Structure formats: structure tokens, C-alpha cells
Amino acid sequence: MMLKIPVSEIFSSIQGEGPYVGTRQIFLRLPKCNLKCPYCDTKTSVPDKFPMETIPGSRCFDEMNNPIAIDELVRLLLSYDFSLHHSLSITGGEPLIWADELQALLPLIIQNKLAIYLETNGTLPSQLHKILPLVDIISMDIKLPFGDQVFWDIHESFLRESLSKEVFIKIVVDEKTSIQDLLKARDLIAGVNPLLLTILQPVTKINDINSPKPRQLLDWQRLFLEKLINVRVIPQTHVFMGQL
Numbered sequence: 001m002m003l004k005i006p007v008s009e010i011f012s013s014i015q016g017e018g019p020y021v022g023t024r025q026i027f028l029r030l031p032k033c034n035l036k037c038p039y040c041d042t043k044t045s046v047p048d049k050f051p052m053e054t055i056p057g058s059r060c061f062d063e064m065n066n067p068i069a070i071d072e073l074v075r076l077l078l079s080y081d082f083s084l085h086h087s088l089s090i091t092g093g094e095p096l097i098w099a100d101e102l103q104a105l106l107p108l109i110i111q112n113k114l115a116i117y118l119e120t121n122g123t124l125p126s127q128l129h130k131i132l133p134l135v136d137i138i139s140m141d142i143k144l145p146f147g148d149q150v151f152w153d154i155h156e157s158f159l160r161e162s163l164s165k166e167v168f169i170k171i172v173v174d175e176k177t178s179i180q181d182l183l184k185a186r187d188l189i190a191g192v193n194p195l196l197l198t199i200l201q202p203v204t205k206i207n208d209i210n211s212p213k214p215r216q217l218l219d220w221q222r223l224f225l226e227k228l229i230n231v232r233v234i235p236q237t238h239v240f241m242g243q244l
């Protein structure tokens with residue numbers, strides 16, 4: 001039986017986060033997540049139908065049925081002009097929940113010469129292992145502790161697993177972020193490789209979670225630079241641009 005996968009949305013847009021900010025990507029957003037971050041702005045439930053942008057950048061969408069067969073999904077993605085796009089951004093939710101399905105999908109994309117850019121919360125290393133050879137760039141979050149959830153050891157395993165690929169780290173920070181947590185994240189990264197690019201991403205205000213003050217960002221970047229070589233502060237720029 002043909003493998004199927006549920007999809008949240010497919011569209012073409014401008015990458016708004018991290019070092020690839022400004023590049024044009026095809027976004028394949030997949031549902032479900034294993035975490036519940038307090039600042040999450042993404043619907044993670046599986047919709048009955050998902051929107052697929054008809055022509056890249058047109059913001060006209062067709063409704064497609066979920067779940068979709070992998071070969072049909074490949075056909076939809078191939079209807080976009082790959083030469084316009086830097087890569088296929090696989091995002092979520094947490095896309096590694098669908099590692100088995102991605103194992104079937106990604107070879108069919110790669111053979112059509114599009115790079116694979118994975119956005120992940122960095123907590124499912126055994127799932128990453130399944131698709132690692134198929135991925136070019138990994139945007140890995142380090143989630144600072146929230147509630148009773150603490151991820152240091154799992155993040156370290158994930159980061160070490162990622163090192164055979166291009167990987168950078170993103171840490172979302174808000175005005176109440178604890179310095180102790182930031183120092184722990186910094187030391188974790190430094191212990192793996194101090195050359196790893198680390199992005200401090202000020203949260204986009206949501207509910208009562210506010211972006212850090214300008215002074216906080218300067219202080220935190222300085223603290224990170226005490227042990228890491230490449231530390232940048234980059235907000236979610238697609239929000240300013242009105243992009244999806």
C-alpha cells in the first residue's frame with residue numbers, strides 16, 4: 001500500500017529566520033508536535049484538508065485531502081519551479097514525527113536537485129538518524145526549560161548526531177528568559193563545538209510573552225560570545241515583511 005502523510009500547508013515564501021533569511025524556499029509544513037512551547041504560534045492538529053499554493057507566490061490556494069500519498073505529494077511539489085527556490089523547508093509542528101514518511105519522500109525531491117532544509121525542535125535524535133543522509137541543512141532549536149520539561153541531554157545527543165551535516169542552533173528568547181538557562185545552553189553548545197553558529201531569536205510578542213529589551217539582547221549576545229565564536233541575534237523577519 002502506498003505510504004501517506006498528513007500535511008498542514010504547502011507554499012512558496014521567503015525564509016524569515018536564521019542565517020538563510022531572505023532565501024526563497026518551498027515550505028512543506030507538517031502537523032503534530034511532541035512539545036507545547038508557551039510561545040507556539042502554529043496549529044499542530046491534523047486538518048482534513050490542507051491548502052496548497054497553486055502558483056508559487058500567488059497566494060492562491062487549492063484544498064487538498066489529508067493524508068496524501070507520497071507520490072501525489074511529490075507531484076504537487078514538482079509543479080513548482082525548483083530553480084526559483086533555494087531549498088525545500090520541512091517545518092511543523094515537529095517534522096521528525098514523520099521521519100518514516102520523509103524517508104520515502106525526500107529521495108524523490110533530491111533527485112530533482114532541490115536541497116533539503118529541516119527545521120526541528122531538536123528533541124527526536126533517533127528520528128533524525130533515519131533521515132540524516134537525506135538532509136542538507138538542519139535548523140535545530142534548543143528549547144530552554146518550560147514547565148517541568150527539560151531537554152539538555154536530549155538536545156546534546158541531537159546536536160552531536162547533526163554534526164555530519166550543516167547545522168545551526170536557534171534559541172527563542174523573551175524578556176523573562178533566565179540567564180542560568182542561557183548559560184547552560186551556551187555551555188552545551190561550547191562543549192560540542194564552539195564554532196557552531198548560534199542564533200538568539202527574540203520572540204515575536206504573543207499573549208503575555210514579550211520580546212526581550214534591547215539591552216537584554218546585547219548582554220546575552222556578549223555572554224554567548226564569551227564561549228562561542230559565531231553568535232547572531234535575528235528576529236522573525238517574515239513578520240515585518242508580511243510573509244507567511
Ligand code: SF4
Nearest residue numbers: 033035037040093121
Ligand atoms: S516545537 Fe515548535 S511547533 Fe512544537 S510546540 Fe514548540 S514552537 Fe510549537
